[in-house]
Amino acid sequence: MPSLKDLKNRIASVKATQKITKAMQMVAAAKLRRAQEAAEAARPYSQRMAAVMSNIAEAVGSGDDAPQLMTGTGKDDTHLLVVCTAERGMCGGFNSQIARFARDHVRRLVADGKTVKILCVGKKGYDILRREYASMIIERVDFRDVKQMSFAQAETVAEKVMGLFDQGGFDVCTLFYSEFKSVISQVPTAQQLIPASAGTADADASASAIYDYEPSAEEILEDLLPRSIKVQIFRALLENVAGEMGAKMSAMDNATRNAGEMIDKLSMSYNRQRQAQITKELIEIISGAEAL
Amino acid sequence: MADSFNFELVSPERLLLSATVSEVVIPGTDGEMTVMAHHAPTMTTIKPGVVTVVTSDGKSDRFVVFGGFVDILPEGCTLLAESAVAVTDIDRDDLGKRIQDAREDVADASSDAVRQKAQEYLDHLTTLEAAI
Numbered sequence: 001m002p003s004l005k006d007l008k009n010r011i012a013s014v015k016a017t018q019k020i021t022k023a024m025q026m027v028a029a030a031k032l033r034r035a036q037e038a039a040e041a042a043r044p045y046s047q048r049m050a051a052v053m054s055n056i057a058e059a060v061g062s063g064d065d066a067p068q069l070m071t072g073t074g075k076d077d078t079h080l081l082v083v084c085t086a087e088r089g090m091c092g093g094f095n096s097q098i099a100r101f102a103r104d105h106v107r108r109l110v111a112d113g114k115t116v117k118i119l120c121v122g123k124k125g126y127d128i129l130r131r132e133y134a135s136m137i138i139e140r141v142d143f144r145d146v147k148q149m150s151f152a153q154a155e156t157v158a159e160k161v162m163g164l165f166d167q168g169g170f171d172v173c174t175l176f177y178s179e180f181k182s183v184i185s186q187v188p189t190a191q192q193l194i195p196a197s198a199g200t201a202d203a204d205a206s207a208s209a210i211y212d213y214e215p216s217a218e219e220i221l222e223d224l225l226p227r228s229i230k231v232q233i234f235r236a237l238l239e240n241v242a243g244e245m246g247a248k249m250s251a252m253d254n255a256t257r258n259a260g261e262m263i264d265k266l267s268m269s270y271n272r273q274r275q276a277q278i279t280k281e282l283i284e285i286i287s288g289a290e291a292l
Numbered sequence: 293m294a295d296s297f298n299f300e301l302v303s304p305e306r307l308l309l310s311a312t313v314s315e316v317v318i319p320g321t322d323g324e325m326t327v328m329a330h331h332a333p334t335m336t337t338i339k340p341g342v343v344t345v346v347t348s349d350g351k352s353d354r355f356v357v358f359g360g361f362v363d364i365l366p367e368g369c370t371l372l373a374e375s376a377v378a379v380t381d382i383d384r385d386d387l388g389k390r391i392q393d394a395r396e397d398v399a400d401a402s403s404d405a406v407r408q409k410a411q412e413y414l415d416h417l418t419t420l421e422a423a424i
Binding site: 038041042044045046048049052055056150151154210211212213214215217219220223224227230231234 | 300302303304305306307320321322332333334335336337360361363370372374375
């Protein structure tokens with residue numbers, strides 16, 4: 001049985017923790033709003049980009065002169081997984097969800113006899129994955145000091161990926177991130193980056209118009225593909241930030257509530273013990289008086 | 293008054309402008325072009341330069357863009373810029389830094405083709421700096 005003093009200390013410490021989690025929740029809520037705005041602002045660009053891509057890919061077709069980024073190397077032996085996670089913990093199952101999803105993918109690929117390479121974006125994913133797949137991780141990118149995700153960050157990642165591809169480092173590249181559905185739900189998603197899977201977007205009426213290309217369609221496509229990869233990575237990063245903040249918000253909300261419950265329980269037993277002590281003292285005094 | 297059409301200027305980070313305009317001057321890779329309503333469907337890449345937008349009520353806005361491409365349809369025009377800023381907000385230091393980077397790219401180019409490309413980009417940037 002803890003003494004009164006112990007209980008008092010516990011209550012004070014849980015209260016302090018609750019204050020911290022509450023503050024973290026509020027910070028996450030503010031950041032979430034900003035992240036959501038950024039993700040929404042970036043949406044028009046990626047939508048247009050997808051429309052244009054499917055359009056132009058149709059025009060060029062998958063002939064021999066189509067760029068390699070689109071057709072792939074023709075092999076399927078080496079896979080590069082770009083795993084995007086958060087830089088910080090304290091956000092519930094957010095990071096482990098993505099890591100688990102990537103891990104399942106790795107297992108499947110390894111079982112099929114493929115070579116797997118991993119590029120970690122974000123510290124947490126690296127921490128989780130290196131336990132099991134340290135030899136597969138070829139590089140990691142940290143955005144620890146980055147306050148606001150911008151296109152420049154996506155560019156650095158994309159350039160690494162494309163540089164590797166140019167050296168023949170891999171055949172297929174898949175991007176792992178968490179899609180932001182709502183504050184309480186983030187869905188881990190895998191998206192194939194290379195070879196670019198164009199043509200999946202619905203070709204609407206205007207898209208089928210016959211275009212003039214300036215310079216040629218092939219040249220534009222060559223210019224467009226790297227850009228489209230950058231945009232996809234950028235979108236993944238933004239979704240991730242929004243998802244991380246959402247997850248952090250609900251995790252911290254839970255923590256605050258749990259701390260509240262714990263304080264209630266502790267104060268209850270503190271009060272009960274205090275009462276018991278008073279009663280005991282009274283009985284001692286009364287019985288002492290009676291004995292006289 | 294000329295017919296108007298819809299013009300959108302988007303950068304990866306945000307939608308900069310969405311307006312009804314009567315004409316847009318675009319710095320295409322193969323030369324400057326003016327887009328007006330009912331233009332034939334065209335797609336072109338752009339070089340770093342200044343985009344001039346004349347809105348349907350006659351006001352004109354200028355934006356600096358750094359590469360990207362344009363998708364032109366008879367009923368509208370979309371410019372997807374790598375990055376874009378209004379001329380009034382341009383940061384000269386940033387531009388200077390880009391030029392510096394481009395110079396370095398030219399210096400470290402591994403092959404003639406790459407060097408030529410980098411040199412072209414640098415030329416565009418220096419013309420741009422002189423123009424604004």
